[in-house]
Amino acid sequence: MASMSLRFAFVLFWISILSSTVLSDLVISKIDRRIDLTSQIVRVVSSLKVENRGRDTASEVLLAFPDIQAKNLAYLQSSHHEGKGKGKQSAVSLPVTLVQPEGMPSDLTFYSTSLPKGLEKGESFTLDVLAVFTHSLKPFPEEITQADVQLVVYQDSAYYISPYEVRFQTLAVRLPSGRVESYTKYPSTKLVESDIKYGPFENLPPFSYIPIAVHFESSYPFAVVQELERELEISHWGNIQVTEHYSLVHGGAPLKGGFSRIEYQSRPPIRGESSIRHFIAMLPPRAHSVYYRDEIGNISTSHLWSDSKMTYLQIEPRYPMFGGWRTSFTIGYGLPLRDLLYEADGKRFLNITFGCPINEIVIDHLIVKVVLPEGSKEISAAVPFVTKQSQEVKYSHLDIVGRPVIVLEKTNVVPEHNIHFQVYYKFNNLALLMEPFLLISGFFFLFIACIVYMHTDASISKFSASYLAKQQLDEVRATVQQVLSIINRVLAVHNKLETSLRDLSRTGDVQSCKAARKAADGSFKDLAKELKPLLGYLQSSPQASQIWPKVEELLSKEKELQEKLMGKHSAIVDGFEKKSARREVENRVASIDQKLAILRQEADELLDALDDF
């Protein structure tokens, strides 16, 4: 009876809101709403059973949110479960679009969900809607001291606000604990442990509304990232470098009065319960080269551990974060290329998660920058929700034209956005060689500079005596080097002759030995011809006066050497041809060999001495 009179009292209320006739003939026959207030993010899960009472086929369902809530709406997903009861598993996601239907109250925001197939007269359809709100829990009192617990207020409507008639509805509000300061009580309102239950309410016309407020204790750290910039730099040499710049604020009730570290550390579970001690970032598996530093490069405490599915990074800011306090830090890590980069149909694509790796965090403004390698073309991004996209160019290590960057921006990001997105681009593997080519040309330029320096003549007075003397000395040196190289070639011919003699004693082939002799004679003549102008120059040059005796000595030694060798050669060949006694030949040769050895040694010493000139 009491509930009847109450409902009657509210009739006036909804009549005033209802500004025009409701166009659709849809009716919500049953709705269960669950509001989850356990963290700083408010999640409202509604399961609606929609029934078509009209004659026309309905193809969409309108979802209404008050403007106050809609501006904090971060994520809205509508899905349909195939099958019923426990068998329902495969959820089909339905498209949701922002619409502005005519003749509806102006302070409501409408979203339209398209149904997979038209809803005929008398049919019903079950829909699951997940709406995620940020910044919806208001701290009250607005400021607290270190010893206080944090109390927050949540406001909503006990009735489901809908442009359709609602036949039967229930609402459950889940709180982090049973400690509730106050809550709006209506008949049939129950507090069971940490759940507040409203309803059931029956047969409510469109746009019914009664306010509720829940004032409860929440020690959940309200970590809010005001701006997060994630930079994903792809290197085809085998790495994806992720760098994340956080500028973070504790969005809970601001701290009133001073902060006492003694109190904080002596009774940590009680004092400063809502403060943030550390964050845990869940990085992809096989993340390596992980670092954490704050804005000016201080390295603070961090711990890293991993299993096959995740790499966990626990980071501690330099001070515990209380309400209203800020910090900013940077974390970075490398990921192996093969886990995230794929090729299909001639295009390459990066497949990586969008949001930040820290759990239950709200990001006001997220910027994701994907830095592609130099030479990438036809860049496009596929993100499953609306983002602001733009392109820019970044200059990094060993770049010539800069790397193309695709920038994705989104406001109001919640963990639900932490899903994979793709960036497609075309890349030729030859462009990989740009970086080594740059390094090689750098080094080559250095060598060329050395060569040019050694080849240029930088002296100013080209006719001074000392300059000319130096020039001549250089020339003498070069000539001596040439002479030495010719002498070395002559000595090489000597060696050849000796080898032919050895071959003769082994095989007895006189003809080949004679041929070798002939060839040697020819080359001796050629070399002597080459030597002549050089010697002429050395003899005439005044700069060569010091070196000339030595060269002369070397030449005479060489001549003697040549004569003796020829003598030896003739003796052995003669001995072979006349078949004279072996011993006789050997005796003659032995004395020549001795002299040859001495001459060779002398020639070598002279060569060494001249080489140092």
Place this chain on the structure above:
Amino acid sequence: MAPKPITSPVPVEWYPSLSVLMLSIGLVLTASFFIYEATSSKRSRSLAKEITIGAVSSFFLGFGSLFLLLATGVYV
């Protein structure tokens, strides 16, 4: 066509050893270049030989330093 994972052209584990190998070859060649520059006189020097040694050693130094960068975590 199923997406195929992309890997680096050279296995990442090889970078340190490749860098040591190529840098040592490059440095030996550089040394020989400078020895040649210092010992040969202006007239006996051959430009082709200088450029050849320079080119080969800069190839090895270039790739060696690239692999050194990659091995130390500077992914270019």
